[in-house]
Amino acid sequence: MKNIVSIILGTMKIQMKNSLIRPMYRFCLFVNPISNTILLYYMFRNSQMSDFMTYVIVGAGLSSLWECICFSSIGDINRERWYGTLPIIFCAPAGFNLIILGKIIGNTVLSLASLGLSALTAMILFRANIQIANVLGLIIALLLAVCTFVVISQVFAYLLTLSRKTTLYMNCLSIPIALVCGFVIPVELLPKWILPLSYSLPMTWVVKLIRGSFDKYFTVKENLLCVMISLFEILVFTIVFRLLYRIIERQIKIKASLELM
Amino acid sequence: MMDRIKRFFEQCWLYYKGNNAHLSLEDLIFYRISIPLLTLIYYCFIAKNSFRTEQLTQWVIGNSLLLCNNSCVFTIGASFEGERSYGRLKWLIASPYSRIATVIQKGLFYIFESIATVIMSITFGSLLFGVDFSNVNIALFILILIVGILAAICFGLFISVFSLLFDSINLILNLVHVLMLILCGANFPIKDLPQAAKFISYCLPFKRSIKAANMLFDDVSKSHLLSLLGQEMCVGIAYLTISVILFKIIEKVAIRKATLEIF
Numbered sequence: 001m002k003n004i005v006s007i008i009l010g011t012m013k014i015q016m017k018n019s020l021i022r023p024m025y026r027f028c029l030f031v032n033p034i035s036n037t038i039l040l041y042y043m044f045r046n047s048q049m050s051d052f053m054t055y056v057i058v059g060a061g062l063s064s065l066w067e068c069i070c071f072s073s074i075g076d077i078n079r080e081r082w083y084g085t086l087p088i089i090f091c092a093p094a095g096f097n098l099i100i101l102g103k104i105i106g107n108t109v110l111s112l113a114s115l116g117l118s119a120l121t122a123m124i125l126f127r128a129n130i131q132i133a134n135v136l137g138l139i140i141a142l143l144l145a146v147c148t149f150v151v152i153s154q155v156f157a158y159l160l161t162l163s164r165k166t167t168l169y170m171n172c173l174s175i176p177i178a179l180v181c182g183f184v185i186p187v188e189l190l191p192k193w194i195l196p197l198s199y200s201l202p203m204t205w206v207v208k209l210i211r212g213s214f215d216k217y218f219t220v221k222e223n224l225l226c227v228m229i230s231l232f233e234i235l236v237f238t239i240v241f242r243l244l245y246r247i248i249e250r251q252i253k254i255k256a257s258l259e260l261m
Numbered sequence: 262m263m264d265r266i267k268r269f270f271e272q273c274w275l276y277y278k279g280n281n282a283h284l285s286l287e288d289l290i291f292y293r294i295s296i297p298l299l300t301l302i303y304y305c306f307i308a309k310n311s312f313r314t315e316q317l318t319q320w321v322i323g324n325s326l327l328l329c330n331n332s333c334v335f336t337i338g339a340s341f342e343g344e345r346s347y348g349r350l351k352w353l354i355a356s357p358y359s360r361i362a363t364v365i366q367k368g369l370f371y372i373f374e375s376i377a378t379v380i381m382s383i384t385f386g387s388l389l390f391g392v393d394f395s396n397v398n399i400a401l402f403i404l405i406l407i408v409g410i411l412a413a414i415c416f417g418l419f420i421s422v423f424s425l426l427f428d429s430i431n432l433i434l435n436l437v438h439v440l441m442l443i444l445c446g447a448n449f450p451i452k453d454l455p456q457a458a459k460f461i462s463y464c465l466p467f468k469r470s471i472k473a474a475n476m477l478f479d480d481v482s483k484s485h486l487l488s489l490l491g492q493e494m495c496v497g498i499a500y501l502t503i504s505v506i507l508f509k510i511i512e513k514v515a516i517r518k519a520t521l522e523i524f
Contacts, residue, residue: 023432035439042449043311052311168291175299185310 007094011102016110019072028068029110033117036060040184041126053128054214059184060122061115062207065149066183068111070174073104073153078166087258097245104153108146115142131214137223138213141206144230148202151237158244182207202233269362270369277370280336280343293374294381297328301382304448305390318393318478321386323447323471326406328382329375329413330438333368333466337417338434340367342424350425354512361505367421368414375410397477401486405477408490409470412497416466419504425511446471466500469493 019025037060044052077100080086090096122128132138156173160166178184180194181203187195198204205226212218212226252258284292301324308320344350353363386392420437424430442448444462451462462468469489476486 023429024435027432027435031436031439035443039443039448040307040311042443042453043307045453047311047313055311165288168288171296172291172299175296175303179299179303179306184307189306189310 004098007098008102008105011099012106012109015076015103015106019107019110022072025068025072028064028071029114030117032064032067033060033114034121036063037118037121038125041122051215053122053126053130054211055184057115057118057122057128057130058207058211058214061118062183062210063178064114064118065111066178066203067174068114069108069149069153070170070177072111073107073149074156074160074173075166075170076100076103076107077157077161078164081161090252090258096249100154100157101150104150104157105146108149108153111149112142112146133216133218134213134223137209137218140227141209141213144202144209144227144234145206147234148206148230151234151241152201152203155237155241155244158241158248161248177201177203180204199229200233202230202237205230205233269366272362273366273369276340276367277374280340292331293378297331297378297382298385300328301325301386302389305386308448315391317386317390319475320448321383321390321392322474322478323445325379325382325386326409326467326471326474327441327445327447328378329410329467330441332371332374332378333410333413334417334420334437334441335434337368337371337414338420338437339424339430340421342421342430345424354515360508360512364418364421364501364505364508368418371414371417372407372410375413376406379406379410393478398481401481402474402477405470405473405486405490408493408497409467409474412466412470412493412500415497415500415504419500419507422504422507422511425508425515441465441467444468464496466493466496469496 020029037056040056040060044056049055077086080089089099092099119128119130123130160169163169180190180198181187181201182190182198183203187198187204190198209223209226209230212223281289301321304324305317305320308317309315341350344353383392387394420430420434423433427433440461444451444454444458444465445467446462447467451459451468454462469492473486473489473493476482476489
């Protein structure tokens with residue numbers, strides 16, 4: 001167990017350093033939350049919604065966080081392929097899955113800074129008065145957010161190893177997920193036929209939880225419902241990811257095509 | 262003379278073809294159709310919720326025009342960076358070919374691509390969000406479109422020159438895109454912005470084209486519309502002039518210091 005923790009922590013540390021060196025990641029982490037906050041503030045300021053600042057901060061922060069994940073975690077396996085380090089990681093005694101998990105957790109934890117940066121931008125530029133109605137709820141929501149984004153990133157990262165067009169799909173994932181999961185607007189405003197897809201993704205419930213922790217009328221019952229559904233969906237996606245990994249690993253061993261998938 | 266004109270168009274086509282040769286049908290569908298349309302839907306849905314309106318005409322028009330950034334700013338902005346990685350930059354500088362022609366030929370075919378993008382986005386946006394074109398002067402709308410795209414292409418050329426100075430042109434291009442998203446008036450009225458931001462907004466392309474295009478759906482003041490178009494053309498010409506001058510200055514510095522491909 002101690003060994004597993006040390007592998008994950010070590011990989012997280014290296015990954016955070018590697019990510020911060022890349023200018024595009026720095027752009028997603030530092031510039032995107034600020035610009036998204038400014039854009040959403042000017043779009044929402046005349047909305048006559050009493051809690052419009054919550055939409056601005058949560059929307060800008062989560063969209064930026066998702067972009068960081070899209071352009072980093074999801075493309076990580078492909079990046080290792082281009083560095084020429086993928087076979088080494090795959091054969092390392094530490095275990096391929098554990099190393100990738102450490103990289104994704106590192107990225108996700110670092111990317112959470114975009115939520116803080118969004119809140120900071122709103123407070124400095126627009127003098128936003130942020131009031132957290134349920135601090136414990138927010139902590140649970142953020143922990144669930146990390147778990148959700150880690151699991152989803154793993155699924156997409158492994159899926160994208162099957163294609164050489166990672167950059168294309170990374171670009172394609174960014175906006176649809178932000179829209180379908182209701183990062184900026186409530187999913188209930190989307191067409192009804194999209195709702196089954198929205199509700200089948202754990203991010204949708206985590207977003208509801210995060211937003212709910214700023215809302216004093218968000219009941220314990222609603223809170224529990226969101227937590228239970230998101231936990232269930234995280235579990236389902238974890239099972240999907242495990243199955244996916246087995247299939248991909250088997251294919252790699254049969255075809256010896258780790259760098260050609 | 263005819264031979265020179267022919268060579269100019271051949272170079273324009275070769276450059277455009279070279280930039281797109283690596284794209285498969287799947288890439289083309291995703292990059293040129295899916296991503297622009299999803300971006301349009303995304304901002305229209307945000308506007309629908311934030312402005313509490315079903316009338317999304319101005320967001321469909323504004324964001325459709327801004328979608329040209331992909332070809333006008335991103336592709337053209339990265340053109341000299343591309344030349345550097347292809348190893349063609351030193352030949353461009355060493356050749357006796359006109360610098361203005363070198364700069365202009367990079368953008369010519371992107372005018373058509375941008376027009377196609379805007380028409381596709383507006384058609385799609387109109388069907389999805391019910392934009393009514395029945396009272397709109399289509400000829401005037403196309404004129405506004407062309408002027409806006411020309412100004413944006415000149416702006417893209419201006420940005421592209423900076424890739425001779427910096428190695429992080431993608432970062433600069435993304436910054437410019439974000440600025441245009443906020444400051445061009447596609448998503449909220451520019452009058453809401455602070456004075457300093459308004460000044461930057463005046464220096465950007467599309468700001469006036471978006472305003473002029475939106476005017477067509479409302480009361481059209483012909484003199485105001487022509488003034489907006491004139492200003493947009495001036496912005497384009499200013500960027501083209503500055504990019505040619507900058508290109509010449511940087512070229513001289515690079516030749517003198519032998520640092521064309523070194524930062």
